Amino acid sequence: xxxxxxxxxxxxxxxxxxxxxxxxxxxxxxxxxxxxxxxxxxxxxxxxxxxxxxxxxxxxxxxxxxxxxxxxxxxxxxxxxxxxxxxxxxxxxxxxxxxxxxxxxxxxxxxxxxxxxxxxxxxxxxxxxxxxxxxxxxxxxxxxxxxxxxxxxxxxxx
Amino acid sequence: xxxxxxxxxxxxxxxxxxxxxxxxxxxxxxxxxxxxxxxxxxxxxxxxxxxxxxxxxxxxxxxxxxxxxxxxxxxxxxxxxxxxxxxxxxxxxxxxxxxxxxxxxxxxxxxxxxxxxxxxxxxxxxxxxxxxxxxxxxxxxxxxxxxxxxxxxxxxxxxxxxxxxxxxxxxxxxxxxxxxxxxxxxxxxxxxxxxxxxxxxxxxxxxxxxxxxxxxxxxxxxxxxxxxxxxxxxxxxxxxxxxxxxxxxxxxxxxxxxxxxxxxxxxxxxxxxxxxxxxxxxxxxxxxxxxxxxxxxxxxxxxxxxxxxxxxxxxxxxxxxxxxxxxxxxxxxxxxxxxxxxxxxxxxxxxxxxxxxxxxxxxxxxxxxxxxxxxxxxxxxxxxxxxxxxxxxxxxxxxxxxxxxxxxxxxxxxxxxxxxxxxxxxxxxxxxxxxxxxxxxxxxxxxxxxxxxxxxxxxxxxxxxxxxxxxxxxxxxxxxxxxxxxxxxxxxxxxxxxxxxxxxxxxxxxxxxxxxxxxxxxxxxxxxxxxxxxxxxxxxxxxxxxxxxxxxxxxxxxxxxxxxxxxxxxxxxxxxxxxxxxxxxxxxxxxxxxxxxxxxxxxxxxxxxxxxxxxxxxxxxxxxxxxxxxxxxxxxxxxxxxxxxxxxxxxxxxxxxxxxxxxxxxxxxxxxxxxxxxxxxxxxxxxxxxxxxxxxxxxxxxxxxxxxxxxxxxxxxxxxxxxxxxxxxxxxxxxxxxxxxxxxxxxxxxxxxxxx
Numbered sequence: 001x002x003x004x005x006x007x008x009x010x011x012x013x014x015x016x017x018x019x020x021x022x023x024x025x026x027x028x029x030x031x032x033x034x035x036x037x038x039x040x041x042x043x044x045x046x047x048x049x050x051x052x053x054x055x056x057x058x059x060x061x062x063x064x065x066x067x068x069x070x071x072x073x074x075x076x077x078x079x080x081x082x083x084x085x086x087x088x089x090x091x092x093x094x095x096x097x098x099x100x101x102x103x104x105x106x107x108x109x110x111x112x113x114x115x116x117x118x119x120x121x122x123x124x125x126x127x128x129x130x131x132x133x134x135x136x137x138x139x140x141x142x143x144x145x146x147x148x149x150x151x152x153x154x155x156x157x158x
Numbered sequence: 159x160x161x162x163x164x165x166x167x168x169x170x171x172x173x174x175x176x177x178x179x180x181x182x183x184x185x186x187x188x189x190x191x192x193x194x195x196x197x198x199x200x201x202x203x204x205x206x207x208x209x210x211x212x213x214x215x216x217x218x219x220x221x222x223x224x225x226x227x228x229x230x231x232x233x234x235x236x237x238x239x240x241x242x243x244x245x246x247x248x249x250x251x252x253x254x255x256x257x258x259x260x261x262x263x264x265x266x267x268x269x270x271x272x273x274x275x276x277x278x279x280x281x282x283x284x285x286x287x288x289x290x291x292x293x294x295x296x297x298x299x300x301x302x303x304x305x306x307x308x309x310x311x312x313x314x315x316x317x318x319x320x321x322x323x324x325x326x327x328x329x330x331x332x333x334x335x336x337x338x339x340x341x342x343x344x345x346x347x348x349x350x351x352x353x354x355x356x357x358x359x360x361x362x363x364x365x366x367x368x369x370x371x372x373x374x375x376x377x378x379x380x381x382x383x384x385x386x387x388x389x390x391x392x393x394x395x396x397x398x399x400x401x402x403x404x405x406x407x408x409x410x411x412x413x414x415x416x417x418x419x420x421x422x423x424x425x426x427x428x429x430x431x432x433x434x435x436x437x438x439x440x441x442x443x444x445x446x447x448x449x450x451x452x453x454x455x456x457x458x459x460x461x462x463x464x465x466x467x468x469x470x471x472x473x474x475x476x477x478x479x480x481x482x483x484x485x486x487x488x489x490x491x492x493x494x495x496x497x498x499x500x501x502x503x504x505x506x507x508x509x510x511x512x513x514x515x516x517x518x519x520x521x522x523x524x525x526x527x528x529x530x531x532x533x534x535x536x537x538x539x540x541x542x543x544x545x546x547x548x549x550x551x552x553x554x555x556x557x558x559x560x561x562x563x564x565x566x567x568x569x570x571x572x573x574x575x576x577x578x579x580x581x582x583x584x585x586x587x588x589x590x591x592x593x594x595x596x597x598x599x600x601x602x603x604x605x606x607x608x609x610x611x612x613x614x615x616x617x618x619x620x621x622x623x624x625x626x627x628x629x630x631x632x633x634x635x636x637x638x639x640x641x642x643x644x645x646x647x648x649x650x651x652x653x654x655x656x657x658x659x660x661x662x663x664x665x666x667x668x669x670x671x672x673x674x675x676x677x678x679x680x681x682x683x684x685x686x687x688x689x690x691x692x693x694x695x696x697x698x699x700x701x702x703x704x705x706x707x708x709x710x711x712x713x714x715x716x717x718x719x720x721x722x723x724x725x726x727x728x729x730x731x732x733x734x735x736x737x738x739x740x741x742x743x744x745x746x747x748x749x750x751x752x753x754x755x756x757x758x759x760x761x762x763x764x765x766x767x768x769x770x771x772x773x774x775x776x777x778x779x780x781x782x783x784x785x786x787x788x789x790x791x792x793x794x795x796x797x798x799x800x801x802x803x804x805x806x807x808x809x810x811x812x813x814x815x816x817x818x819x820x821x822x823x824x825x826x827x828x829x830x831x832x833x834x835x836x837x838x839x840x841x842x843x844x845x846x847x848x849x850x851x852x853x854x855x856x857x858x859x860x861x862x863x864x865x866x867x868x869x870x871x872x873x874x875x876x877x878x879x880x881x882x883x884x885x886x887x888x889x890x891x892x893x894x895x896x897x898x899x900x901x902x903x904x905x906x907x908x909x910x911x912x913x914x
Contacts, residue, residue: 015462018435018469025465029410034402035395037587038464039538040619044850047538075395089393096385096816099824100255101392102401102539102587108393127859134850136538136588137255138827140861142820 002026004067006033007077013064023067024048024059027074035075035105039134046133049106050074056113058132075105078112088112091150099137107133111147120151236282237266237314243338243352245272248282250289251299253388254559254589255824256879257817258299260387262307264813268380269311269372272351273338279387284561284581292583293560295594295697300813300877301781312369314358321358322349336378374811374872383816388585398585403544403555405612409438411605412467412616413456414474415625418843419692420445421483422455426476431459434473436466443604450560450696451567453600454625460609464616484692484843488532488631491689495654499527499635503652503685508671511681516648520639522720523648528636528709530905531837533629533698534622534853539587541598541617545606551578552606556599557586564596568603590828591697595627623853624845627696628838630656630667634709640721646714646732648681656695657688664688664695666702673706674744674778675714678732693840699828700880703779707884708833708891708905711775715892716901725774725892726757744778751869752776752785752806759867760787760804770801771897775888782881783808783869786826788862790893792900796911800830800862800890805882807866810873822866822882829886831856835908860914 002013004026013030027033027050039047041060048059051073078086085093088111098104107130114121114129121129126147135143236248247266253259263279266272282289291302315335322340323330326347334341338351374381391398416422428440439460446453457476461467517523543556551574558564561581569579586593602615617625633654641647655667662668669686676682698704718728730753733746753776757763766772769791776785787804803826812818835854839846847853891902902910 016435017463018466020469021463021465025463029463029465032404033395034397034404037399037538038401038540038616040850041468042619042849042851045538045619045855075393079394085393092393093385093389096383096389096820098255098386098389098392099257099820100538100586100588101386101388102399102537104392105395130858134538134855134857136536136590136828136855138824138831138856138861139820140827140856140858141823141864143858144861 002064002068004064004072005070006031006072007074008081017064019063019065021064022060023050023062023064023072026064027059033074033076037102037105039103039106044134045103045106046110047103047106049109049133051109051113054113054116056110073109075109078108086112087150087153088115088146091146091153095142095146095149097139097142097146099139103133103135107135107143111143114147115151115154119154121147237270237310239314239351239355241352241355243273243276243350245270245277245338245351247277247279249279250282250292251294251303252281252292252559252583252586254294254586254593256294256299256589256821257386257814258294260384261300261813261817262303263387264379264384265304265307266311268377269308270315271335271337274379274384276338281583281585284565284583286562291562293562294589295559295591300875304875308371309366309369312371313364313366316364316369317358317361318351318354320361320364321354325349325354325357380813381811381815384814385816399539399587400544400555400557400584401539401542401587401616403584403614405544405546407611408544409460409462409609409611409613410464410467410616411602411609411613412459412461412464412471412618413443413601413621414459414471414476415454415456415621416483417478418480418483418485419454419694421478421480423457424477424479426457426474428457428474431470431473434466434470436462437470438462439608440470440474441608443601446571446604447567447597447600450595450597450627451564451600452597452694453604456601458605458608460605460613464614467616468618486691486693486843487841488839489841491631491656492529492633494689495529495633496527498654498687499633499652501652502650502683503654503687505686505688506684507653507669507686508676508682508684510679513648513650513681513683516641516681517637517639519641520647521642521644523637523639524713524716524720525637526709526713526716526901526903528634528712528903530631530705530708531839532631532693532695533832533836534626534838534847535590535592535698536623536853536855537588537590537592540619540622541592542615543598543602544612544614545602546612547606551580552603553580553582554599554602555582555584556596556602557593558583558596558599559586559589559593560596564599567596568599571600571603572607590699591701592626594697619849623838623847623849626838627665627694629698629704630664630691630695632667632705636709636713638713638717640717644721644723646675646679646717646721646728649675649679650683651685653684653686655686655688656691658691658695660688660690664691666695666697666705668702669706670702673710675710675732677744678736692843699825700779700883703777703884707775707777708887711777711885711888712891712901712903715773715775715888715895719895724763726753726762729753729774729776745783748783748808748869749776749778752783752808755806755867755869756785756787756804759806759865760789760802762787769897771893771895773889773892773894773896775885775892777881777884779884780880781809781876782878784882784885786882786885786889788886788889788893790890790897792894792898792912796913798834798894798907798912798914800860802863802865803886803889804865805867806869807878807882808869808871809876809878809881810871811875812868813875815868818868818878819866821878823864825880825882826864826886827856827861829883830860830862830890833887833890833905833907834860834912834914835906837906856914
């Protein structure tokens with residue numbers, strides 16, 4: 001049995017799993033949280049990025065069994081509990097960032113961690129924080145624009 | 159429908175390729191379309207425009223040399239108008255990131271004069287009898303759908319106007335529409351579409367010949383920037399993709415495929431693997447099908463989770479019979495091509511004028527041996543299909559770009575009537591040509607036959623890179639001349655490509671005799687040699703052009719340099735002498751216009767910042783004219799920085815500028831990604847790359863500023879998923895030469911020590 005705290009909720013997995021099972025596949029196959037994507041299984045592409053206690057992490061490289069006392073946040077938990085979108089999600093829509101869209105959950109999770117750390121990131125900050133996330137369609141230009149735009153929206157609010 | 163089990167050839171891949179290149183003929187719309195209008199239970203109306211019994215031969219349905227199969231036209235749409243004014247539009251074709259779901263709905267909504275804020279868009283179910291072709295590819299969805307979709311919207315609008323005129327007792331010409339409202343102009347009375355829907359549904363459909371389409375000056379939706387209709391679901395992580403399918407009692411499958419094509423599993427530790435935790439079954443699959451639907455011989459593992467399936471698959475130890483297996487070797491092919499480059503090819507594809515005389519009288523001659531590698535598509539969503547045999551049929555969820563072909567094939571494979579094959583089209587996590595193939599559906603169908611309940615076949619990234627239908631590599635031994643006037647006076651190319659059957663080029667490995675600049679020159683000799691190949695090849699974004707543009711557009715620059723001429727002036731001179739073509743061929747005036755626009759916007763001819771160089775390239779493909787200027791610098795360690803790429807394109811009228819710009823940005827990044835470090839190599843029939851560690855994609859830090867400009871045009875819209883890609887590599891390589899004096903003739907750049 002495995003207990004996980006995901007998006008503020010306790011989940012209990014009764015099924016016996018191989019202890020090597022990555023968090024990614026528990027999220028997707030056991031819990032149906034399929035917003036976190038499988039892209040490479042090797043930690044290269046970042047499509048599976050989630051937050052572990054707030055830090056952006058590749059869920060394909062983490063054993064689910066090691067997550068017991070940690071807070072996991074997935075793309076399904078990025079919007080507020082009232083369903084209000086995270087400013088980055090809104091910026092992604094406004095700037096029409098996605099093409100195929102498959103990598104974008106991972107992109108958003110990395111970007112959200114960046115903005116929490118650095119609410120007003122420079123281009124170099126964006127390069128550093130987003131370099132682990134691949135986009136096969138090539139949406140990088142708009143990703144950069146959307147992050148700056150969400151940061152600017154944050155400035156206006158404060 | 160006659161998808162057949164044929165001897166293993168790649169003719170059907172070649173046919174898919176032709177489709178991807180847009181060679182399918184278009185049927186006239188008016189004779190084929192029919193229209194139905196029905197009342198909805200709740201009081202709304204439903205307008206349906208469909209095809210009546212349009213014959214749909216699958217690509218590959220004929221022997222080589224037979225007339226090309228007719229691609230059915232796509233008059234395919236549903237409009238559903240509810241009494242409250244909500245409008246639902248169904249997209250017949252799947253969205254692979256090209257934005258068709260959004261742009262097709264915009265096109266319908268424009269002629270409908272709909273209030274866009276009340277429009278929702280959904281994916282239509284698969285039904286050829288209603289929707290006609292539901293394929294996508296070859297930048298063809300927009301041009302093929304443009305007229306039928308507009309007529310669909312105009313039909314619904316005509317009905318709503320007729321209903322309003324009838325209820326007011328006024329003549330139709332006194333009524334106008336805007337944003338889902340009909341107005342009687344003289345009296346100012348108004349009725350909303352929702353209020354009119356029931357009455358409109360009772361009216362007979364208008365005569366298609368009487369429909370009038372809006373003049374472009376009245377467009378309110380088409381031509382405005384509209385964000386993708388799926389964005390909200392994407393950014394909130396909703397289950398949209400085939401990878402996300404979940405069903406009760408779902409099992410998971412992974413395959414260990416033959417290490418080289420045509421190797422056959424003889425024996426293995428199947429019983430041992432079957433005892434591993436979470437594993438349900440282990441069995442072998444014989445190869446089946448051919449071309450785009452070919453399943454390779456494999457050992458299948460069925461398990462309770464993806465991870466259990468992957469883990470067990472990796473524990474398999476299988477003995478393979480390799481007696482008939484592929485022994486393809488990229489390194490050997492390269493050595494052979496370098497030997498052949500010293501000669502002309504035995505197969506002459508084109509011979510104009512007298513190249514020998516032109517070389518003899520040349521002011522300067524230049525020779526260059528160019529090569530480019532095999533490439534994988536590497537869609538970020540790996541191949542995946544869920545299949546479920548139940549109730550005497552099969553139900554499938556697949557990222558299928560050619561469902562028109564795949565569905566009858568699956569019916570034949572399983573011996574089922576077509577109506578017993580249900581295919582769902584989820585949003586597709588990237589295409590680039592890969593999803594024109596449906597090998598993953600064949601595999602899933604073969605697996606599902608052995609599983610009680612639904613089963614999801616998931617490819618790992620390693621599977622995806624190693625069992626692709628690759629962009630074929632190629633070699634060009636070029637020789638050219640400039641005369642005393644500095645004009646390009648001779649062009650000779652020995653094109654060394656590959657063939658699966660010994661006679662016709664492998665898919666994507668052919669050169670058309672009219673490929674630019676061949677049609678623009680007086681003295682041309684084009685010959686070809688085909689090396690044997692068994693590795694699977696297929697369409698990759700901008701098929702054929704994605705390889706051919708690099709040698710030809712680099713070599714034109716080499717000749718311009720040899721003539722000590724400005725590259726832009728040299729290029730424009732080529733078009734000045736070309737005959738004006740018709741239809742969707744290269745148009746010299748449009749070509750010259752994009753070259754001038756790219757030059758102007760990039761500051762061509764003005765001083766470049768110190769240490770930088772500018773390079774230009776033009777290409778015409780998929781009905782689109784594109785010119786690109788790259789500005790680069792290279793440091794002492796050969797770190798290449800692409801500072802800016804200026805793109806000028808002409809794709810006719812632009813339906814969604816936001817989507818069009820995005821496709822161009824993506825094409826530039828895709829082009830850079832491929833040219834920097836991507837190559838697929840194979841030895842002993844096995845592909846050597848395994849994951850993104852040795853098949854790198856460009857990362858955000860290496861992304862240049864991309865400045866996109868379109869020629870304003872009223873020409874019919876053409877697709878933009880592909881034509882911006884081919885000029886990128888030669889533009890960057892020409893810029894490297896301008897910055898450093900070093901000519902790059904081999905891709906990827908990493909082979910010469912360049913890094914991003």
